[in-house]
Amino acid sequence: MITLADVTAARSRIAPYTRRTPVMAATAMRDPLPFEAELVLKLELFQVTGSFKARGAMNRYLADRAGIPPAGIVTASGGNHGLAVARTAHAAGARATIFVPSAVRPEKVEKMRGWNAEVRIVGDEWSVSNEAALAFAAETGASYFHPFADPLVVAGQGTLGLEILEQIDGLDALVVAIGGGGLISGLATAIKAQRPDVRIIGVEPEGSPTLAASLQAGRKIRLDAVTSRVATMSCRETDERIFRIVQQAVDEVVLVSDDDMLHASRWLWSEFGIAADLSGAASIAALRRWPDRVRGAKRVCALVCGAGPDGIGG
DSSP states (O other), X not given: OOOXXXXXXXXXXXXXXXXXXXXXXXXXXXXXXXXXXXXXXXXXXXXXXXXXXXXXXXXXXHTTGGGOOTTOEEEEOSSHHXXXXXXXXXXXXXXXXXXXXXXXXXXXXXHHHHTTOEEEEOSSSHHHHHHXXXXXXXXXXXXXXXXXXXXXXXXXXXXXXXXXXXXXXXXXXXXXXXXXXXXXXXXXXXXXXXXXXXXXXXXXXXXXXXXXXXXXXXXXXXXXXXXXXXXXGOOSOOOHHHHHHHHHHOOEEEEEOHHHHHHHHHHHHHHHOOOBOTTTTHHHHHHHHOGXXXXXXXXXXXXXXXXXXXXXXX
């Protein structure tokens, strides 16, 4: 689907429009995580629009900026990709129409509208919203930006992997949230091409185990139902190309509950004053629940990939 060269090209392309987000050693904790490795947080929640999605959406636009029609850009999103597309369309001077499921967080809808996007709530999970977005694209001619099954989007997300390797010496393991799989596919491509020894662990909700179930079956499958309330990580079916990358380059996918992610977001707020949404806290939830997965590691990176108020006041 993509190569390291695609990711490197994406970094040069998007650099003027995105941020190089910081890393922070997780030290002096009141309630440390139950393993001995040094924990480093990659604070991608400080990215433009509050998540890594700004990287992929901007790369998609810049690589084909002449291809944006008068009808503008359309997508379907659980929240963070919609924000990124709304911001990208605003920067391009184009219209944006974002289809979202009913589980989307209201503050994310408000922020999309703040970027002058039209937001339409359709269905109770992403695949239903996506069908509506595709129908809108067919009817109006709007350019459809897929949140994960697009090589340019995946390459943009992969730029995070380049940063992580440059910022964290001696990295042994990386823990990453999974929705549709575009983020972990881009990261795995960029990191494994340079450091095949780094262990990459994906995290999915118990109520949306799309890639975990596919890996277990040995083929891409479609879930019968999605029950997670975390809209940004809920996806009934991934893309075949994404599945193949994950199958080859991701070492393991673990499952956490929605409550695990809520407790992890509260932990991030309590320990560091970091306001992460539930997907942003998924890596911490996994490390709290499955500490044995990083046994023997000396340095572990938890990607805090999205901002939100979920843990504040908990």
